[in-house]
Amino acid sequence: MTVELAPLLPPPAQKPVTSAIAVYCGSCIGTQSAFSAAAVSLGRALAGADRTLVYGGGSNGIMGVVSGEVLINGGKVIGVLPRSMVAGGGEGEKNDSPKIFLDEILVDSMHERKIEMATRVDGFIGLPGGFGTFEEVLEVTTWTQLGIHDKPVALLNVLSFWEPLRALVKGSINAGFIKPQHEQLIIFVDGPEDHSEHENFDWGKAALEAL
Amino acid sequence: MTVELAPLLPPPAQKPVTSAIAVYCGSCIGTQSAFSAAAVSLGRALAGADRTLVYGGGSNGIMGVVSGEVLINGGKVIGVLPRSMVAGGGEGEKNDSPKIFLDEILVDSMHERKIEMATRVDGFIGLPGGFGTFEEVLEVTTWTQLGIHDKPVALLNVLSFWEPLRALVKGSINAGFIKPQHEQLIIFVDGPEDHSEHENFDWGKAALEAL
Numbered sequence A, B: 001m002t003v004e005l006a007p008l009l010p011p012p013a014q015k016p017v018t019s020a021i022a023v024y025c026g027s028c029i030g031t032q033s034a035f036s037a038a039a040v041s042l043g044r045a046l047a048g049a050d051r052t053l054v055y056g057g058g059s060n061g062i063m064g065v066v067s068g069e070v071l072i073n074g075g076k077v078i079g080v081l082p083r084s085m086v087a088g089g090g091e092g093e094k095n096d097s098p099k100i101f102l103d104e105i106l107v108d109s110m111h112e113r114k115i116e117m118a119t120r121v122d123g124f125i126g127l128p129g130g131f132g133t134f135e136e137v138l139e140v141t142t143w144t145q146l147g148i149h150d151k152p153v154a155l156l157n158v159l160s161f162w163e164p165l166r167a168l169v170k171g172s173i174n175a176g177f178i179k180p181q182h183e184q185l186i187i188f189v190d191g192p193e194d195h196s197e198h199e200n201f202d203w204g205k206a207a208l209e210a211l
């Protein structure tokens, strides 16, 4: 399948940034403080390990928490945005967001954004999110399965948010649709067994160790 | 978000086919005969209701069962394939597949294939599958959520295959990342409570009623 699908991912115009990570997550803040705490932890870990955050460029919700925390801690953030979104005034950005270190890359479509993000990074991390986050995580996983790239995907299983996806994948393996060796394409970072410890757990450190 | 994201789905070159349905499913046959039985049932129902099947064009696995059954029952099938895949000899097609009524639409990339399929249909049906199927189902759902289109997605919950996805969506609503009113964006067609009846259940009829 690799050769046939190659047109999906043209060579990037620039070489990938060394040690960059794409983060997928919700544009809402979520109902549990453990979610934003995990986002803070991830932002700190990325900055501390000098790993560039590549993301969709928004400042709302969990997305804004991760990017803000990277910047506050002296890290590097690259936002990849469709031109039409920037021309239209962004995604409801807050003007007081700390975006002075943000490098922006403008692309022509939502699909180009995904390709640009994927080609610029060495790995993907998913925090809790909605349909869009599910789709992004599963798309880069599908690309790995097809041999289009070979980059790890780690999901931060905060409050067991991603547990049903693990069950879906296991069920599909049992049903014969996913090969058993492809179960490992998604790494679930589980954190402590006791959910009450999830708010203070260092998800960022655990995520970077897992990749 | 609608206006900003419009470039994702340009107007189709041709008007959508009336009453066409896109089907997403696995390219393997699966370990349980209930899966292929559901595919047979769906193919018959599409042909019987004169609803055109729009799909990825392969003849392997569950995909081949659905398309073959539509054709055998006098229905119409449109396969949407990237040119590179056709030039490369297809996806390991069987030469004896009953493809004489198959209309082929050639596109330039995997991404164009998805757009072409989505714009040509009135709704989407998902049978059991793997990562690629998960991604396709969640992508069209995301497009509905963003207001890019307004087309129903029904998943055939054969042997409760899709149950974990329902749990993932419910969990994300509770977590505050998916709006409660968006739970209905994916319709789960559950079939009989007793799994032993799933092999003979008329999934196709139930799916068309649900859309």
Ligand SMILES: [Mg+2]
Binding pocket: A135, A139, B135, B139
């Ligand atoms: Mg996608």
